[in-house]
Amino acid sequence: MTHEKQHPILLDYVRQYPLPHGVRFTYGTAGFRSEGSILASTVFRAGILAALRSLKTGSTVGLMLTASHNPISDNGVKIADPDGGMMIQQWEPFADALVNAPDPEHLLQVSALFHCTLLVIQFVKEENIPFGGGQSANILLGRDTRPSGDALLEAAKQGINSVVGAFAIDMGILTTPQLHWMVRNINKGTRSSESDYMEQLAKSFRCLVDLAPDNTMESKLVVDGANGVGGEKLQQLKKILSGLDICVRNTGKEGEGLLNEGCGADYVQKEKAIPSSFGLDDVGMKCASLDGDGDRLVYFIPSASSNNVDLVDGDKILTLFALFIKEQLDFLCNEQGFDNKEAVSLGVVQTAYANGASTAYLKKLGLEVVLAPTGVKYLHKEAATFDVGIYFEANGHGTILFSEKFLSHLQARSDELSSTASGSESHKSGLRLLEVSRLINQAVGDALSGLLLVEAVLQYKGWSIKAWNELYQDLPSRQLKAKVADRNAVVTANAETKVVKPPGLQELIDEETAKYPCGRCFVRPSGTEDVVRVYAEASTQEAADSLAQSAVQLVDRFLGFAGSHQKA
Numbered sequence: 108m109t110h111e112k113q114h115p116i117l118l119d120y121v122r123q124y125p126l127p128h129g130v131r132f133t134y135g136t137a138g139f140r141s142e143g144s145i146l147a148s149t150v151f152r153a154g155i156l157a158a159l160r161s162l163k164t165g166s167t168v169g170l171m172l173t174a175s176h177n178p179i180s181d182n183g184v185k186i187a188d189p190d191g192g193m194m195i196q197q198w199e200p201f202a203d204a205l206v207n208a209p210d211p212e213h214l215l216q217v218s219a220l221f222h223c224t225l226l227v228i229q230f231v232k233e234e235n236i237p238f239g240g241g242q243s244a245n246i247l248l249g250r251d252t253r254p255s256g257d258a259l260l261e262a263a264k265q266g267i268n269s270v271v272g273a274f275a276i277d278m279g280i281l282t283t284p285q286l287h288w289m290v291r292n293i294n295k296g297t298r299s300s301e302s303d304y305m306e307q308l309a310k311s312f313r314c315l316v317d318l319a320p321d322n323t324m325e326s327k328l329v330v331d332g333a334n335g336v337g338g339e340k341l342q343q344l345k346k347i348l349s350g351l352d353i354c355v356r357n358t359g360k361e362g363e364g365l366l367n368e369g370c371g372a373d374y375v376q377k378e379k380a381i382p383s384s385f386g387l388d389d390v391g392m393k394c395a396s397l398d399g400d401g402d403r404l405v406y407f408i409p410s411a412s413s414n415n416v417d418l419v420d421g422d423k424i425l426t427l428f429a430l431f432i433k434e435q436l437d438f439l440c441n442e443q444g445f446d447n448k449e450a451v452s453l454g455v456v457q458t459a460y461a462n463g464a465s466t467a468y469l470k471k472l473g474l475e476v477v478l479a480p481t482g483v484k485y486l487h488k489e490a491a492t493f494d495v496g497i498y499f500e501a502n503g504h505g506t507i508l509f510s511e512k513f514l515s516h517l518q519a520r521s522d523e524l525s526s527t528a529s530g531s532e533s534h535k536s537g538l539r540l541l542e543v544s545r546l547i548n549q550a551v552g553d554a555l556s557g558l559l560l561v562e563a564v565l566q567y568k569g570w571s572i573k574a575w576n577e578l579y580q581d582l583p584s585r586q587l588k589a590k591v592a593d594r595n596a597v598v599t600a601n602a603e604t605k606v607v608k609p610p611g612l613q614e615l616i617d618e619e620t621a622k623y624p625c626g627r628c629f630v631r632p633s634g635t636e637d638v639v640r641v642y643a644e645a646s647t648q649e650a651a652d653s654l655a656q657s658a659v660q661l662v663d664r665f666l667g668f669a670g671s672h673q674k675a
């Protein structure tokens with residue numbers, strides 16, 4: 108016991124949150140995720156992790172409780188680094204070790220009694236974390252609308268409080284990107300409250316619309332809020348927005364339905380079906396859908412035939428943004444006095460799930476297209492290597508990053524032009540780019556700021572959703588999930604486009620793919636579900652379906668069938 112008292116991690120707290128039996132948690136694509144009822148010990152320990160991260164960086168970090176598009180009974184926890192991005196990957200193995208460390212009660216030996224604490228002591232030493240020397244740690248806490256969020260919030264607070272000098276600051280119910288935005292702003296010393304966020308979005312949107320030509324456009328937009336926090340926050344934002352006619356459905360109010368059930372961005376994208384609360388009256392309308400924690404956005408047009416939609420996915424949003432940014436850069440660079448085009452690097456980042464037609468279109472525009480593994484932490488890192496980096500997953504998660512160097516250059520140039528060439532196209536382009544950098548969330552993909560930028564660009568172009576959707580036509584594709592005994596037996600390379608383990612599987616996938624015109628197929632273990640995901644693309648829907656089915660069979664053959672397979 109003396110050992111326990113001397114150390115700034117208090118084991119008594121650890122005992123309050125016993126590990127569930129027979130479960131192993133992994134810090135996957137989006138942090139730890141599982142059934143909400145078994146997550147308390149994980150969240151408690153993630154609180155310790157966040158406190159250590161704050162001590163190590165000497166800055167405020169974030170802890171978000173959400174399971175995004177998963178069913179309402181699930182929950183999850185992820186840590187935001189001081190720059191507002193996802194926690195650095197080098198800490199993930201420690202995160203895994205910490206949340207899976209056996210409970211003190213389950214161990215008989217005295218030395219092992221302190222397993223969790225010893226693990227922390229060792230890590231603190233290795234990482235040189237200033238610990239127990241009077242330093243303080245600050246952690247902003249956010250949660251989505253899940254019912255398990257309240258109890259898990261308490262677990263997170265206890266975890267944080269168990270580290271001497273660490274303070275938990277409860278920011279209430281937020282979208283994931285709001286919390287990341289707050290963390291980033293606090294550390295930059297800029298305004299960081301929720302109302303600052305709302306005001307910033309509304310103001311930049313207004314400025315962008317004022318800088319657009321006087322085009323008439325479809326101003327009405329119907330938004331599916333997934334019965335989650337995104338819908339709630341959009342209702343709030345709507346009150347201070349001007350120039351947009353937004354109608355929010357599936358807001359999560361009593362009687363409107365359950366979180367993510369038959370609605371939300373993931374449902375609309377994967378099922379290509381209209382969400383609940385949408386019907387015949389909406390046929391042909393401009394509609395958008397958010398996911399359960401407000402970090403994904405897709406657009407869609409309900410079609411007259413059955414429940415189908417014309418999906419305008421993350422790839423199309425990326426394409427719209429890329430066209431707009433490229434045009435502004437061209438105006439800017441054509442003007443004498445600004446660095447030539449080569450000096451401003453513009454790049455786009457996609458994953459292997461990006462529809463092949465989108466990649467071909469972007470390349471035809473002359474853009475540099477980089478492929479990254481699934482998960483925004485990978486895309487974000489790649490995008491940050493450009494002056495302007497745009498990244499999007501096909502499912503609608505993405506944003507635009509501007510380098511500090513480019514922004515200060517832009518600001519200086521814009522100040523100069525305001526006295527000599529105010530009102531010139533070049534001046535306006537600079538102002539537009541500066542406004543985009545203020546509107547779009549540079550910490551992480553954000554459905555609300557993404558939606559406002561889409562609307563501002565459509566206004567600028569004078570485009571209807573139909574015109575936007577017709578930029579290119581998606582190749583037919585199919586996603587399937589294969590249930591296998593151990594998904595981690597699949598190891599991939601080349602941004603997940605090639606299987607390296609088990610040996611032989613890739614060769615057979617290649618052989619199968621070669622049978623289909625325009626065929627493309629890859630398999631990878633999911634980071635958020637216990638499945639291997641299969642993706643196939645081909646020139647017809649039947650061909651894409653059949654290629655995906657063949658790939659599932661190959662996965663079964665190599666890894667062993669462990670249950671029924673489902674559509675993604």
Ligand SMILES: CC(=O)N[C@H]1[C@@H](OP(=O)(O)O)O[C@H](CO)[C@@H](O)[C@@H]1O
Nearest residue numbers: 136137482483500502633634635636
């Ligand atoms: C094919 C697909 O949509 N995968 C999603 C999904 O990851 P998986 O690792 O595929 O389960 O959830 C991630 C977190 O939301 C998201 O970043 C990613 O794009």
Ligand SMILES: [Mg+2]
Nearest residue numbers: 175398400402
């Ligand atoms: Mg999400």
